[in-house]
Amino acid sequence: MRTLSSIEDLNFAAAMPAPVVVQKASDHALLEETLAGDEDAFAELVRRYRNQITSYIYRMTNDYDGAVDLAQETFLRVYRAASRYQTTHAFSTYIYRIATNLAISELRKRKRRRLVSLTGLLTSGQGDEVRDFDAPDQRPLADANLVDTEQRRVVKKAISTLPEKYRAPLVLRDVEGKSYDEIAAILQTSEGTVKSRINRARNFLRDKMRHYV
Amino acid sequence: MSGKVCREMRREIDQSELRQTLSAEAEAHLAECAACAAFRDERFRLRELVGALEPVVAPADFDVRLRARIARERDTHQQPFIFRLVMSTPAIAVAAVLVMVVGTIVFMNQKNRTQTPAIASTKGKPASLTTGIVSPPVSPKSDNDGPVQATVVEALPLDNSRHPNATGRNLTKGITTPAGLDAVDSTVSRADSYPMIKDRAGEVSLTAPVKPMVVTMYDEHGGSRKIQLPPISFGSQRLTDNRTPVGMTNTRDW
Secondary structure (H helix, E strand, O other): OOOOHHHHHHOOHHHOOOOOOOOOOOHHHHHHHOOOHHHHHHHHHHHHHHHHHHHHHHHOOOHHHHHHHHHHHHHHHHOOHHHHHHOOOOOHHHHHHHHHHHHHHHHHHHHHHHHOOOHHHEOOOOOOOOOOOOOOOOOOOOOOOHHHHHHHHHHHHHHOOOHHHHHHHHHHHHHHHOOHHHHHHHHOOOOHHHHHHHHHEEEHHHHHHHOOO | OOHHHHHHHHHHHHHHHOOOOHHHHHHHHHHHHHHHHHHHHHHHHHHHHOOOOOOOOOOHHHHHHHHHHHHHHHHHHHOHHHHHHHOOHHHHHHHHHHHHHHHHHOOOOOOHHHOOOEEEOOOOOOOOOOOEOOOOOOOOOOOOOOOOOOOOOOEEEOOOOOHHHHHHHOOOOOOOOOOOOOOOOOEEEEEEOOOOOOOOOOEEEEOOOOOOOEEEEEEEOOOOEEEEEOOOOOOOOOOOOOOOOOEEEEEOOO
16 A cells, blocks of 8 residues: 655646636627627626626716616617627727717706706706805714715715716716726817816816815 | 916826826925925825715626617517518607598598588579489469569588488488489489479478578579578488577578
8 A cells, every 4th residue: 555655645636627727808809709699708798897887877977777777778789789899999998988978868868858856956057057055064073984975975966067078087087097098089089188178077076075175 | 486387287297197106397396386286185185085986886687687678679670670660659650640630631521511411492593403403493473472482492412421312211202203303413323302392382392301401592682591401300200410400591681
């Protein structure tokens, strides 16, 4: 009988299968597989982007259910137009562009319908002018969590009062963390315009949240 | 501090990544310019606040709902083109408009028929009338004491579908009509006949019309008088709903 001199003598490596190196398929490859009829490839694409897109649209519209619906519509459009997709831009740029267009379209629809909402209460008849309904409560708050919650509420509200042309670049830059050139590609405008709009959006926010900044 | 330099520095601050180290030139400027340093702190604080928003996640059933939507979409595309065309919103709208137009036309037509009674007039005209059956002219009575000289009675039913004979009942049965005096309509089959029966002086007898009838009488001076008669029932006669009260109109006072 053979005696073991070390743990290596057990030869686990030979008994166990070699680790499979899973290469993450690119978005383009997944879309091509989707075109070929692979439903799982599309499911993978959805898994990769569903949270980002839902979150982005939610920041734009400030309505969770509506954001989920529009996020689904975004994926539906990607699926429908998969054959027309051109690889000149990153897939993320492409899907964010669709999401942006849907979100802006929804904002315009709301404006037309003059939906009464908190957002509506905060905007004046001009649309661009913003009234300040968020004067901070001067009383001391109980704990830091409450302060954070209150701050987040004010920030959300302030973002939702931004005009749509400033809102999209600001959310893409400061919430989604996109680069200027990516934002320019998503919004189909120049980088200079993006920078200028982000600067104006921040000035709007600063005016809105003067007490918190 | 020059405004132009401050503007340049602020632009750099604004476009830099959060917590990114600025250029040496910018840092040197910030060390000297309190306003720009305050701007940097304000911008950083603002970006931190916006960036601190908690991310939102898609609901758990996101994929399932999306798959259902895609399946629905696919089913819709599998339907034949003609079906999709017919079921499309514009097609339904066009169909609705067509139904409304046709309905309006039918309603107006029906209304006109209801309001237009058969016309009977007494006039000294020859029997070559276009519609209806012309009864023989009635010669003036020998005693000229009556002011009315009823010469011709014409029945002008405008609605063939409401023809009394359409019911298959011979309304003229048993009524004496002078033979050979019925004119035949060139376009339609035999129309209502309200034969005038010679009677006493100044008196005209007609078969009871099923629908309202207007009797026009002319005097020798050209004056006329219209009398609207409602359908008259003798018990076995079918009456229509469009009964109208007796009315009279004068074109001239007698």
